[in-house]
Amino acid sequence: MAPDGAGEIEVERNEVRDGGRRPPRAVVGSHRIEEEMFGRVFDKNIVKRIWAFVRPYRARVIISVAAVLIFTATQLVIPLIIRYAIDNGMAPGEIDHPALLYSVAAFALAILINYAASYIQETVVGQMAENVLFDIRRAMFGHLQKVSLSFMDKTEVGRLMSRLQGDVNSMQEFLETSVLSVGDIVLLFGIVFVMLWLDFRLGLLTLSVMPILFIVRIFWLPRAREAFMAAHETNSVANGALAEAIHGVRAVQSMDRQQVNFTLYDDKAAANLKTHLTAAKYAQVMVPIVDSLTGLAMAFVIVVGGSMVLNGGLDVGIMVAFLFYIQRFFDPIRSLTLQYSVMQRAMASGKRLTDVLDVRIDVKDKPGAKVLSPDMDGSVEFKDVTFGYDPKQPVLKDVSFRVNPGETVALVGPTGSGKSSAMALVHRFYDVQKGEVLVGGHDVRDLTQESLGRQVAMVLQEPFLFTGTVFENIRYHKADATRDQVIEAARAVGAHDFIMSLDGGYDAILGERGGNLSLGQRQLISFARALVADAKILVLDEATANIDSYTEMLIQKALIRLLQGRTGLVIAHRLATIRGADRIIVLQNGQVIETGNHDQLMAKGGLYSKLYNLNYASFDDIPEAELEASAQSGSQT
Amino acid sequence: MSSDAIGSATKARNSFAHVEAAGWGQGLSTLLRITRMNLRHPWQVTFAIGSTIIAATLQLTIPQLLGRAVDQTQTAIGGGAEGAAAESALLISALLLLTVSILRGLFTMTQNYYAEAVGHHIGYELRLACYEKIQRLSFSFHDRVHSGDLITIGMLDLEGVRMYFSTALVRVVLLTMLIGIGAYLLISTDPVLGLLALSFVPFVGWRSSVTRLKLRATWLELQERLSVLTRVMEENLGGIRVVRAFAAQAHEMMKFDRASKSALELAHERVGIRVRNTSAMTFSFFLAMGLVLLVGGNKVVAGEISVGTLATFLTFMTILQMPVRQLGMMVNAFARASTCGSRLFGLLDLDIAVKDAPDAKPLDITDGTLRFNNVSFAYPGAQDRQVLKNVSFEARKGETVGIVGPPGSGKSTIAHLIPRFYDVTGGAITLDGQDIRKATLASLRQSVAVVQQDAFLFTTTIENNIAYGDPWAKERRIARASEFAQLHNYVLGLPAGYGTVVGERGVSLSGGQRQRLTIARTMMLKPSVIVFDDSTAAIDAATESRIRTAMRRFAKDRVTIVIAHRLSSLMHADQILFVEGGEIVERGTHEELLAKGGRYRALYDLQVRPGEEMLDEAGGGG
Structure with a gap:
């Protein structure tokens, strides 16, 4: 019944702090100083x-x-x-x-x-x-x-x-x-x-106690504030340690750290107790001071004012009024200092x-920016594009390529080759430093961002879902999409079956960031979302994380369906995806080094064929050493 | 207490935190339990209550002394020898008043300080109890209960219980003293005037209680609405790329405005409730004062009472005004302590599902043979869904068992049963012939280590994270474990090396780096059984193969279990189990299973040459 279990605490403390042993390399909660x-x-x-x-x-x-x-x-x-x-x-x-x-x-x-x-x-x-x-x-x-x-x-x-x-x-x-x-x-x-x-005289006498309070508060305030801040800080430290224990409970239990952590937490909780008691002392010490000064002022009024009344020099009503004012008198000083x-x-x-x-x-719409018409041809073109997050260190250097309407192009290359940046530029997440990015024949900087977004759908590597129903998530981009459209899209990408198995089907509520779904399932929903958007151009960053082979198969099929009838620019990691593309663009260190379809590139014997021949299921699995070796030989050819 | 804690803690109040409106009986027993806890600090409680009684008594004499002084100025108008006597009488009154004021201040100080001290001590005890309970509660509990709810209990509800003594109990004593004795004094002096002077008390007490409770209810509702707003903002900022990618800023603004408007409306309503109440309370107070002035004034004129008595009445009213207004806070404090307390005690009283048996003994490991004997398992709360059915296998020291199967087949469950994160519902798991349920949890978890799928990093240095399970480890061992997990070179490249802070508020590591750190952490434990629960999925194949090579020496004197969907991670195992629907459907070595041409073979084909037929489909379709 007693939740404090004092006996138990003692035993544990002695176990952890056994004499002589150096302190553990351990902390609970973080010690970062707040802003x-x-x-x-x-x-x-x-x-x-x-x-x-x-x-x-x-x-x-x-x-x-x-x-x-x-x-x-x-x-x-x-x-x-x-x-x-x-x-x-x-x-x-x-x-x-x-x-x-x-x-x-x-x-x-x-x-x-x-x-x-x-x-x-x-x-x-x-x-x-x-x-x-x-x-x-x-x-x-x-x-x-x-x-x-x-x-x-x-x-x-x-x-x-x-x-x-x-x-x-x-x-x-x-x-x-x-x-x-x-x-x-x-x-x-x-x-x-x-x-x-x-x-005037009685007033002056009464008011003479006021400066005392001011002076006392001037000395009191900085110390008290320090005490209050210390209390605040130990409190958030203790709370932070508790939050950590809650979030990391599985790790704690599997490594059997409960006893060590408890002792460490005890220190934090004890520090919190101590600072709060100190803060309480500081807060309360003002009470007798204010009360004494009030009493003093009243005593002045009674002695001096009273004898003035006795001598007929003052109306008794004024004395009463003074007594009333004195009782109110310290309130504004107190709240002003707070x-x-x-x-x-x-x-x-x-x-x-x-x-x-x-x-x-x-990045903002320029005055008179054009609206990208849904009837545009759906081409994407990079003309001598140079871009870097830091202009001094370009990530893309003079990159030029064109994706024709309806074509699927795979962007391939080692990590850091600039694939993701190229993708972000199509959507004008950033502005280029040199050259231009054309969508449907228009420089993206001449278009309204809103209309560009309507025609370029994006699927990100990490599928981000919002709290809400599956239905709402799928029609995220198109709030007026009907239920039939949503279901049709889900069927098309092969998500319908698992959605129906959820509690509530399309009306099932997804947890924070779709937490109750597996990565593969989230991916499929994000595909359905892009399908409902029905944009002319699809930009897709394939997931690199390992998904179990079953879901992987579903995703590959969905991808094919998704790319049907639209221009696709895919950052591809999987060989299956790469081989399925109409054309492959190989990027390295921010430059296009090879272009062609799978067979052409294989025949060419450049970086692509080397990477391919290493025989890994995914380009991301290729070990760095081998990658470097191929890259060097690739750039020499 | 601290607003940021409240902010983060109110994020999620659902199922568990929402205890259905507890009945009166339960509420009362909760309050009694908190009271009993308070009484375990008898000296501080005595000081606090004693000081309260003394301070209230002193407080009540102040109006009397003032009235007396006023009268002393009246009796002796006319001067002379009488005047001198009157002046010394005034001086005595003044000194008395000064003494009483000083003493009252001192006793109020001790009252408040000890009242808070009791609360803080209880808070300390409850914090520890809460922390320990949360640490010990089994996985099944944590699966079921949202972490936000636990944070709410451990921070907000704990505050509610902590504040009970100072805001509820002590205030009851104070108000009873002030109102009770005050009423007696006033009414015995002049019944009519006394009743008039006190007429505002019931109204203000009632209003402030009703309003407080209403404000409390709307506060909870407001927190709920604000948490929606928080979620909208947090998701938007976290998913800003999706928002931009779909040009959904307008949609997002709409979502924001909707959430914001609903919160703002309620906030306005709350201002209204508060203001209507305070204005009405002030008004009723002044109204009573006006009546006292009118009736009292007439009585003074009629010579029934003195001006001093009237002044006593008026001063007394000013003194009583504040505490009476706080009646509502007191009622609220009781309500809060009762709901917060029932949630907090609900947590503290929970039974721990997986704990040491009464006769538990430390494991005695000699050979280190792990055996599953007809193990069946169903998650608590879903007893009719068997996740594992009659799983049996054996692994000896130095052996590696690979487990593979489709998602949801029960692979990870096997991993969670060995360290008793959950208890089997049928059959038994033994280590060197000892049923793990008969062993102490501490010894079991030191012998069995699981490298988890999604590693939790603690916000501290890399060094501390690696040494998490063995905080007294020497630096050399840490570095060795780190080398082993292919992490060492990466760590050396960081600006602060092993001193680099990682975790939620530190340097963020990639999924693969996190998994490598978890592997290093597990190596530190020197376990007899090590389970890799799909813990290399985010590590690239080459690094993984290097880790595997390093593993070989390590695996020699222990049992290794590898759960993975990447076949290259477990092809080399001495025995591979293919699990489907909670049962082992195929078992054997890689070669045996390939030769068998069953499910394992199909999976192998799928992974090694990814779907040639699908590519054809793609060529035809797109």
Whole structure:
């Protein structure tokens, strides 16, 4: 029943840390330091950028600031009304006391206004902050749809997601608190002003305790923040270790690491406990300080104010009002210092957000770009194309070739020969540095990306499926495809049978990235998806991973069906695919070195025939040493 | 506590995490169990509760002292000797007030600190318990339960239970003290005015509870909607090439907007719920204050009460305002602790399917002979589907057994049964004649190593990853295992060599490199039985053959089992089993099976000269 099992823990700890043995070469969880949490308090450029998102709501900003001011004013006025009632409406023995009624009426009015103002302020601010949050996120997401793939290649998805979530959230927090800060500042100054106005000397005396709090907080804040950050960090370290244990549980169990890991985790959990206790100490130490200062201020009012009342120098109502103000007086100071941290965090987040928003869009439609007509001939041509992700290191050098309408061309070559880059260029994922890529006779840079995408279907090496039904995935490209069309396509590529065997058939929900299907099955669905797209041109990167021979056979058949009646550019790895092509283009080090069909190339006795004669089922299986040997002899011929 | 943990943890809340609304009885027993856990820290609990009672009492004297001081200024108007006495009376009041304030502050500090400390200690204990449980639960459990749900339990639900003491229990004491004693004091001073002053309490308490519970329900719903949005974004960014390839940006934006809009609408609704509530609470509070002012003012005029008493009432109301508003938080804390607790305890109380038998002994390996005796197996939860049927075979030290067969034939299941990732449902597996179910799990898993299909890399250095199963290993051994798996040269080429961090947040390795690292890792274990579960699929044929050559020496004094679909990986085996539909349908050496001309032969033909007939088909068709 007891889930802590303290006895067990002790035993294990002693086993792992047996005396003398050096510490294990082991860790649980990773120790990577998180991104910077705090920035400068105020960064003009970032505020400007954020303001651009708030601008559309500026009318609401004005309304909410006005509401905050009114709200604060009513809060200030209530003790004054009480003071008036006490001093003018409660003289004992008076029969007629209109002043009391007036005060109560004023009080009623004040609280009605207070109610309305607080309602408006909180609704408007709250909803506006939510809107801005979603707007920023949408702007970033939309921008990421357009930025060049080379940025996406370099950037981890997880990193981007933390921008789209964590950083955007801290902006929202910032917006909410900054409007509230206005209220806090006004309240603070308002209380100071009203106190001094009611009685200058008593006011000054009472306010004299305020700097003490400021000074204390100045010393307290950096230390407390360090303690809070340490708590935050040990917490995420411990959570990270737990997540690792969950994801890697099979590896842990098969290597029998549970005991070592438990001891290591215990250290993390204990560190987490320790930092949290320290943080709690720092958080709580302010409580008696604030309470003592409040007590001190009240004591001043009672002694000094009280004797002034005794001497007739002060109305008792004013003394009561002072006592009320004192109780409210430290709240704005406390929340303002907290908002300071929020500001710093927001600036750091804002910096990261603008970094994403500022990523240049390299590939974009040029003004007046043409729409690629579905009636184009379907040819693909490379004319003296030079391209490199880094312009100084071209991956393709003066590559020229043409794929005629309806022809299937296999691109073949060792790893790093530039096959994948050539494929990406047909779709204009990147722009060439020299020469041009023509689709249907048009330079791809003169066409709209949208229409180019409609006519060039792509099947990637790693078939990526989206969460959703099989049906939705197959018609991903063509949202208006009917069920019959989808089923027909699935039948054509030989996916129908296994789809029907899924729980729910075409309406079966695929897990994250199609996780519940095998690689081969995912491949077949991605074929069906390309078939439904029914584009004139098909660009296909064959999977290199080993698929079991049965599925492999299905895939080969599907491929033939897929290429029927369209122009095909295939990065081929399997000999079967290569031999089935109308023409083979052999790439090496970014250059076309041979072209022809299988028999022609075999007769020629160049690199292709050498590779082929090595007798591997797939070009990717060829060992590097042999590849190098053939490449050298190939380039000499 | 930390928002990023919540963000990642709420990604997936499904089946397991959604415990059906637990009945009252169960909820209550969960709360009792948490309370009992709290009581196991008796000193801290005593300090926390004791400080709460003292702090609340001190808090309640403040309005009295203020009222007294106000009255002291009233009684002696007129000055003179009476004035001097009044001034010293004021001084005493002031000093009392100052002392009370300081003491209240100190006791509130200890109250809050110990309340948190109890929670953090419980959190620590629960973390360890959770971690240990998750580590020990069998594969069948992890197959069934989504990792996201476990993360939710281990992070969010644990927080809910941890916070129970400070946000629920201590607050009950505090509120009972403040409201109860406060009400008694006020009503005994002046019943009418007392009732008026307290009139806002039931309304605010009720409103804030209802709203909190509603906010909680909508929060869960919002997390669900946000997780859809997260998924849309994550998939889009992960699959950005597909999106671009199909020119589907517009479609993706639409998907994003749909998910975003549904989340935004709910977020707005939640702002509404929150605001309607806070404004109404503030209003009712001020309304009560207005009434006290009106009625109290009249009473002052009538000479029934003093101005000081009125001030006491008003101050008392200000003091009570905050805690009463927090009534809702308290109710919420109970609700949260009850649901979170039942999920957490649900996990902690689970039975572990595969564990040491009561009389388990460490394996005693002499010959190292592995034997399957009529082994049958069905996955838990799918008992009617036999995955393996009467599988029998034997492998002696130095022998290699190859297992091949179509997908879903049960090959990998064989691999998972030997280290007892699952227990057989029929027959037995023995090592040197000892039933593996009678051996301790630790000794079994040290003797049997499986090189898994999809290797999990830990986010740490390559060195630590290789030495994962033997963290005390010497560097030389690590390097040797790495050489063995044909990984050494690659690692030396990395900027930080063996110190390079890999894994989710480190350098990403290709599938083949990952598999090689897994092989190296397994070599470190010095197992008596080593199983390659399709673990060379992503390694190119040449490297694989080099690994095989290196294996030869290693395999001499152990049993090797190779499961693969690439025949070249297992052609050399002493015995090849062809598995289909959970049964061994053919067995023999490569030559024997080829000669037999059965299924193995067909597979061989298919792989060695890939489908000539298909190429003809292609020539005719395309």
